[in-house]
Amino acid sequence: MKETRVQKVLEAMEERAVPQMIISDPVAIFYLTGKWIHPGERMLALYLHVNGGHKLVINKLFPQEKDLGVDLIWYDDVEDAVEILSRHVDRNAVMGIDKTWPARFLLRLQELGGGSAFVNASSIVDDVRQIKDGEEQELMRISSRINDSVMEKVIPLVTKGMTEQELEQEVRRIYKEAGCEGVSFDPITSYGKNGADPHHAADGTRGKRGDSVVIDIGGFKDNYASDMTRTVFIGEVSDRAREIYEIVREANMRGIAAAKPGNRMCDVDLAARSYIEEKGYGQYFTHRTGHSIGLEDHEAGDVSSVNTDIIRPGQCFSVEPGIYLPDEEIGVRIEDLVLITEDGCEVLNHFTKDLIVVPQE
Structure with a gap:
């Protein structure tokens, strides 16, 4: 025991x-x-x-x-x-x-x-x-470092002509290759209009020039889950899509800044959500800002407007705002995991959040 x-x-x-x-x-x-x-x-x-x-x-x-x-x-x-x-x-x-x-x-x-x-x-x-001990915290760091490396390998594949289903299978293979027990949830690999559906299930769609690509992935390493989302673009990015991307990135960073002891979980949600609302896209941010994570990808303790629990050192949860515009075929989500420290938080994901346009061959 x-x-x-x-x-x-x-x-x-x-x-x-x-x-x-x-x-x-x-x-x-x-x-x-x-x-x-x-x-x-x-x-x-x-x-x-x-x-x-x-x-x-x-x-x-x-x-x-x-x-x-x-x-x-x-x-x-x-x-x-x-x-x-x-x-x-x-x-x-x-x-x-x-x-x-x-x-x-x-x-x-x-x-x-x-x-x-x-x-x-x-x-x-x-x-x-919810309160991860020292052993668990280190396992979460290790799992997220692997996730960074997997994301780095997956992003160049979006211009290889694969269907979403084929890309999803590649994600699963790369996690196994990286030494993970498997994925921590079904990978989301959504091109264009499908990225405007936050939990789209991979299908036979292939990406085209100008598409945003939502890549939401995670794996289990030594029983502990990772989870990260990045949104990239194929070949080029429109001014409109760039605008949406930068709003979501700023919302993500504001949410992370609010993730500290003494604040409430709803304060993190508000920090991200209020910025998106201020920019006029509140109705297009259709889910909570995050969820706790550890031995399971989704654990008790969500980051939502109704969770007034006080944030405590040792908690680990996601900050993942998004904007989804189905009529414009644009979906953007950016997600990081944060580990709460005594005076703030440690961001476990280190893969860049700069806008990436993947060149077409």
Whole structure:
């Protein structure tokens, strides 16, 4: 078990009057134990109690060769896994459940009286995970450095006549070549009008001269995600597209400047959004400004107008304003990850944000 992380979770449980908790999310279990277990449809449950006696209830199909620092409770496919779990819980205390535990398990535990009441306790682990420890911070830096190098290799490919789907496949190959476990989300490689759709799925479109190309990519390195967006142009850039690009770049930098301890997450959103609104394009910035990131590309804690949480050192999140003009076939997004320090933030992406026009061969 990652004892420091477990202790932080237990302290948060006490603060919120949740004496016991079942954690089922394999990502959260990895965070707390250092072990990936992918159970499929079978039950996997890490049981924590503020007084100790933690258990990991696990199917015999997933033998563990190393000591995980927690008592293992085994079951097989013909046994009632929830009933076995229920033998180890405090039936007279509130039970916290995380958001990923399937209803078929939760309802069975309720039938068995496995707690005096049941509450959604996902935010306990989510809040602890938002603050990256020193080990995690370095892994995030390493992952983002690789992302810089991948972006450098991908951008010249936009003039090679590839379809969006072919370019996406090249992105996946380059991450593997760079030593990543894979991509951290489906790459976005959008030409021209498709770039005006913020989450366009790659299709058979090929780029043409003057197109903006939105490249939103990230990979997993040693389990930690990277994420970055750059927008480049094929052959030439119109004055109109250049204007949009420079507005988005300035909004990105203003958002980054607001990313510091003591500010709120909504302050970062406002810093980026208000500039785009000031320039007359507020209605064309159609998504939140960012999201937290770590073991998953999207973690709890978004950068939006409604998140009033105070920013704390150790948080890592994206700043990614955009302007999307479908009628003009222009889409621009610029995204960086920031790691919050004691007095500001460290930008994890170092690939240039200067406007790039990729020459056509």
